[in-house]
Amino acid sequence: MKAPASWIREYVDLPDDVTTEDLTARLTALGLKLEAIESASAGITGPLVVGKVLTMEPEPQKNGKTINWCTVDVGDANGTGEPQGIVCGAHNFVPGDLVVVILPGGVLPGNFQISARKTYGHLSAGMICSARELGLGEDHDGIIVLPADAGEPGTDAFDVLGLREEVIEFEINPDRAYALSLRGIAREAALAYDAPFHDPADRDVPSPNDAGHPVVIDDPVGCPMFVARKVTGFDPAAPTPDWMATRLQQAGMRPISLAVDVTNYVMLETGRPIHGYDADKLQGPIRVRRATEGETLTTLDGALRTLSPEDLVVTDDSGIIGLGGVMGGETTEMSSTTTNVLVEAAHWDATSMFRTGKRHKISSEAGKRNERGVDPVITPAAADRVVELLTTYGGGTADPGVTVVGSAPERPQITISYDLPARVSGMDIDAATTVTNLEAVGCALVKDDTTLTATPPPWRPDLNDPFDLVEEVARIVGYDNVPSVLPREAAGRGLSREQRLRRRVGRTLAGAGCVEVISFPFVGEAAFDALGLPADDVRRTTVRLANPLSSEEPSYTTTLLPGLLKAAARNLGRGASGVSLFETGTVAFPVDRGPAPIYGVDWRPSDDELAKLLEALPEQPLHLAVVLAGERERAGWWGEGREAGWADAIGLVRRLGTELGVEIEVVSTSRAPWHPGRCAQVRVAGVELGHAGELHPKVCAAFGLPARAAAVEIDLDLLMKHTRDVTPGPDFSTYPQAKEDVALVVAADVTTAEVEAALREGAGELLESIRLFDVYTSEQLGADKKSLAFALRFRAPDRTLTEEETAGARDAAVALAAERTGAVQRS
């Protein structure tokens, strides 16, 4: 909301020494936040004075233009009192006119420096200004011709043009709709300075009678009050007075025609949107009702709209003529020939206004006010003010008929105890202050011994609850007076185990050289195709968005990999030689358990109801994904670098398992987007946690990643669920260790994990550890064979093992491996 400072001061007697900065600081503290102060003279530096054209000689030029060589009386403003010679290209003035002159040394908007300069054969000492040159509007048809009484030549033109005006832009919160008017802003200013307020809506209004245009309200809830007034014999060609056009412009509205400008002006002044009809186009009585399904209306923006039974419409005998409170219809629109105007000032139900505006996607200054709530009581006054301005500036007569149907809705009463503002705000607010401040905002009070019953003023539809009154009292006392007190110390339980574990996971990965990224969780088919997901892959079944930002990515993602792979490619594209990235984030899988219920808000839903609500939510596990691409270890003076590969990916999962105290099982599998022969299913306690390994070459190509890039994606929730609450201290023996190394030849497709498991089981309790230390293939072994060398370490808890015991355990291990995997020990 933009408000010229002089307009505010029209309704409130502010002390003269109050600057606009002071005023806005106080209003901000009251809740009308200052956005910006614009000076109308922005960019203009004087001398800018009133000049009287003494002579003008038209001089045709070679370029076809005719310029006027003028002498202009600028009084003493030029220091000599002599007439000023100025070349002017405009022709809309005659000698004797008062004009606006900027003299040499002045500056116009756009840093246009004015100096005496030779042009068209004359020394032109200054410039006669147009509205556009002064930044006052778009009118460039000619220079500004001032009224004859504008001032003596040489008078400072800043005041004459209203250029001293400062326009204040406020950010108005949705609850303070009353401040979408000068009336409301001035009222707050009066509150801020305890200054007298002159209500522009406080006027003598003619009494309603039966002579006015007939109006019937079928839906008094949707339209509690409708006022109709008429002006006849109006001159459609009458111009909008300059002062009004200027104020409208300063308030951010474009002047259009007198009739339209007056309705807008009164809306800015009082907050009440007004609609004007061409009275001659109306047929019969006006009726306000809800639309019926399928009815249509062409609104005055030319759009044909199909109406809903919730829309409030204004009708006459011809049918629907307007979308009540939101936008008028085309058939009764005022035009350049309208001489009889019917003025509608109506009070509308805010919720209906909001819904209609939203349904038809109409956003207007009128709708903005109607949907937030307007003072219903001033409806007749607003209509009367429109009639006054129309007749004053457009001629014509006010029709004696005054239609007022319906009445302003009753306001609720709110009862509070005197100390409630103090108890809620923590400020020292006594009963007297509470009373004073509530009266200051316009509440009518009934005071009992312990409680106070307030009837909020009609312009404050936002005041409904006891705490609403607390805010009013507190903001006037001033939020700066709220003391700073820490609450009592709560016996908190610290971070949850899961929260601690998540930090641990992040630190582990960062410690392993991975950089965390956060990507947007939106995904589309293209990414799934690039990942090579089969048509029936569960990850293609997504939670779709009804209004995605991009139709290319219409879903909440089921996998973190697309975002991560793109980030990796971006880094490599920007010159990184290798990149290790990780992300933890929510993915979502739809559940088909019906819509989430909407409950009332007057009391808590039951546990069963809550359970039903939570059930409707998609599955949203926390995933962890890693991508490793390009150099994992750098080349350097120490030797060669090393490219990332499948083992790095699986190694990271194992490392996480170690950090979290969870045993990770690795099983060979095939799954997109991984290389079918280099993909591990990682498990915990036999349950799939996720996958790790080298990415499929096609996936690398699709995302622009180097070959052999590797990736991980696991369900982090599941991993954390398998951590132990309390890890028992280990028992370990200090007796000597016995070492046995065995090399086993197995078929090439037998996995290390299978052989190791058999050895471990076969070796029995004495086995302390087992570790593969070599894999060997050769022609001698055969192409379909490999040799796996394991280091077995034995130890007993209570004694030194004998050679026989160790050998026995080793042989048992090898025997079981032979039985399970066909392993043959190499001699």
Add this chain to the structure above:
Amino acid sequence: MSGPNTDYDPVEVTPLKPEEVEAARDAAVAAIAAAADLAELKQVRIDHTGDRSPLALANREIGALPPQARKEAGQRIGQARGAVNQALAARQEVLEAEHEERMLVEETVDVTLPTDRVPAGARHPITTGSELIADIFVAMGWEVAEGPVIEAEWLNFDALNLGPDHPARTMQDTFWTDPADNHLVLRTHTSPVQARTMLTRQPPIYVVCPGRVFRTDEYDATHSPVFHQVEGLAIDEGITMAHLKGTLDHFAAQMFGEGISTRFRPSYFPFTEPSAEVDLVCFVCRGAGELDGASCRTCRGEGWIEWGGCGVVNPRVLAACGVDSERYTGFAFGMGIDRTLMFRQGIEDLRELFEGDIRFTTAFGSEL
């Protein structure tokens, strides 16, 4: 070895003659002194104290002497060998010291060589920033509450006094899941976590809720459809706006330095009443609005930075969430984590947080 020879004159056994023994000793000592390094000394040790050294050989002859002569010869040899061993030990020590000194010099490396074989990793500043904030509140006895990002409409809106006709519920602001009448949204704030907490726990409640939120904003230098918020909620007996102010002042001081406090401006949020905007004293110019004669860049000369919103929990919210509003009051606050980091760390463009450029993230290390 020769057998005992009782008639033998010890003086007549050449190797045991005093001058021979002395000569052997002197030769040994001279050789020891001449040994230039440990290898040479080792050879000298073999030559002069080994089995075939003159003194060892002479020693063997002692047995051949008549008993009366053995003692004297034994003493002579013993003294000579003692002197040699002493010289050896001393020389050994000297040479070892020399050797070590030389080794240390020779082993000198260029310690300025790069050592970044595995490049450093880092956690994202949003993560570490959220943790920093969480830790500030945990230190006050608060807990960290969390909830899902795809949320029931009722929890995201209705329960928070954002009625069906609240403007925030339009498609312009909120991502809805398809079909919209499933009443599921991408949460537009972390406030549903507050609602969940009140619905499932009894007061006193002191929780802070950091998390990812969504709005249908265009993506530019200061807006993102995906961003991060932290909200706080305290529900207890006797809670007032003063406790809210105290908590936020403490938070500000912890986050931005001692002496950095907040101010309130009246505002409007459906879930709080009274409501306020929170401004932070600019931690760069400390409220002056200027720095070294120029307008402060961080607060654009205002002296204050808009930080977030807050207020007293609206009793309507308490009612919907089953909290006895006669007995308890509460306060709530919320601010953008991304925005907080932008001005705390001087990040110019919000998009840097979501591009995943490792140069950006590694600059912050793993803690803020």
